[in-house]
Amino acid sequence: MAESTPPAKIELREVRKSFGPKVVLDGINLTVAPGESLVIIGGSGTGKSVMLKCILGLLRPDSGKISVDGEDVTRLTGRAREKANRHFGMLFQGGALFDSLPVWENVAFGLTHGRGMARREAKGIAIEKLAAVGLNKDVGELRPSELSGGMQKRVGLARAIAADPDIIFFDEPTTGLDPIMADVINDLIVKTVKMVGATAVSITHDMISARKIADRVAMIHKGKIIWDGAAKDIDSSGNPYVDQFVHGRADGPIQMEVRR
Amino acid sequence: MNPIGGVGRATIALITEIGRVSLFLSEALRSLVRPPFFWALIGQQMLRIGYFSLPVVGFTAFFTGGALALQIFIGGDRVGAEALVPRIVVLGITRELGPVIASLMVAGRVAAAIAAEIGTMRVTEQIDALTTLSTNPFNYLVAPRIIAAVLTMPLLVFIADIVGVFGGYVVATLDLGFNNAAYLQNTYDFLRTNDVVSGLVKAAVFGFIIAALGCYQGFNSKGGAQGVGKATTDAVVTASILILAANFVMTSLFFR
Structure with missing residues (x-):
């Protein structure tokens, strides 16, 4: 396929993934331009997380193609996968901090283990990144279990940006936080990106967060991207699915499967 | 329910599981020879698996040796073969009971701990986080545990051998009226290097089974706290069964 526009940062073509008989991704097509902030909205169980895991190589799609900087990364394994993942930083929903390591080693992990940087040098960078998310250097010596939920998210964010990735993924960054802390995290995301x-x-189902951090919004429903447009157009999308989701109505074309 | 269908499903499930374990083991073996190696983690695991298992292994071996001496004395009495106590104790401990009992105890301690730790890392996405930080989870989590277990189990069993024989000696001399010096001389004269070495080889294999199955069950745990609990139980049960099965196979290979 010939592209006249500059190469996309991330491109998904007809990506499909099923778990047994359950189809989760049903031909996802999506492009992300360099430097843009894309937010994918959609209800629980619509395939948002699975799509993210496919891009990161944590899951392998059944068919379709995923490219990063024009390079096919769909089926990379081993060393090639580790190399491709150096493009990425990821903030996990629950933080996914290593509870066996102090905070600063968590932040520095990608540098010390992924790239073999000396600990002393990595610690300096870790403290810098902690400062960037508003945490002082004493926090670096604590264990993740000693931190509040909001602080864990911040440490997760510091870890995601520690190796200066060119693509950062956020999995439900505001889930489980109080509204004020959610806003703090949203601001930090915008600032650090x-x-x-x-x-x-x-990926999120929090519309306040989506409005704040998105340049562009895509909505996923039943394993397909059903709408894709600029963040400012979200209220005038003319798409009944998007309208229902944005306004959080129980009635509409999206029917919750209450019983399976 | 259709009984034939049930048999079919069980067969497919079994073959699927064997396939999964094989894939996991091949990836695990590759990680043993592929850099990077995390030396500090290997040391840490050797301490956890080996050193902290010493008390439990020591006590078990001591009482097993004592009971063994007692049984052989009582059983031997029927055919007038009580004098065989030191010989059979040392043979039984070094060849069979030392490695098997120590490994079963370590399986209960260590396979469970490994499965619980790695299982929790799985369900809290820490293993996914490793991958996104360009660190291979097999190199970081599996290889250090397997290397540490394979290296420390023979040491543990060697100590279990000594303590087990000592347990038999204590019972035989204090309770059964054996002469101290004669008992030790009898043990020493009868023992061959191979008896001990075969037990240590077994121990290394059992160490591999314990660490590999703990990691496998942990990696494949799902569904939160309950899933981790199930992984822990499965790790201990499958490791114990495999230890006993592997012991039988090795005994029939070594001593025939």
Whole structure:
């Protein structure tokens, strides 16, 4: 396929993934431009997380193609996968901090283990990144279990940006936080993504968060992208699915499967 | 329910599981020879698996040796073969009971701990996080545990051998009226290097089984706390069964 526009940062073509008889991704097509912040919205169980895991190589799609910087990364394994993942930073929903390591070693992990940087040098960078998310250096010596939920999210964010990735993924960054802390995290996401000049892809069902961090919004429903447009057009999409989701109505074309 | 269908499903499930374990083991074996190696983690695991298992292994071996001496004395009495106590104790401990009992105890301690730790890392996405930080989870989690277990189990069993024989000696001399010096001389004269070495080889294999199955069950745990609990139980049960099965196979290979 010939592209006249500059190469996409991330491109998904007809990506499909099923778990047994359950089809989760049913031909996803999506492009993310360099430097843009894309937010993918959609209800629980619509395939948002699975799509993210396919891009990261944590799951392998059944068919279709995923490319990063024009390079096919769909079926990479081993060393090649580790190399491709150096493009990425990821903030996990629950933080996914290593509870066996102090906070600063968590932040520095990608540098010390992924790239073999000396501990002393990595610690300096870790403290810098902690400062960037508003945590002082004493926090670096604590264990993740000693931190509150909001602080864990911040540490997760510091870890995601530690190796200056060019693409950062956010998995439900505001889930489980109080509204004020959610806003703090949203601000930090906007700020840090600009700071490292990265492309951002977030998945969320929190519309306040989506409005704040998105340049562009895509909605996923039943394993397909059903709407894709600029964040400012979200209220005038003319798409009944998007309208229902944005306004959080129980009635509409999306029927919750209450019983399976 | 259709009984034939049930048999079919069980067969497919079994073959699927064997396939999964094989894929996991091949990936695990590859990680043993592929850099990077995390030396500090290997040391840490050796301490956890080996050193902290010493008390439990020591007590078990001591009482097993004592009971063995007692049984042989009582059984031997029927055919007038009580004098065989030191010989059979040392043979039984070094060849069979030392490695098997120590490994079963370590399986209960260590396979469970490994499965619980790695299982929790799985359900809290820490294993996914490793991958996104360009660190292979097999290199970081599996290889250090397998290397540590394979290296420390023979040491543990060697100690279990000594303590087990000592347990038999204590019972025989204090309770059964054996002469101290004669008992030790009898043990020493009868023992061959191979008896001990075969037990240590077994121990290394059992160490591999314990660490590999703990990691496998942990990696494949799902569904939160309950899933981790199930992984822990499955790790201990499958490791114990495999230890006993592997012991039988090795005994029939070594001593025939």
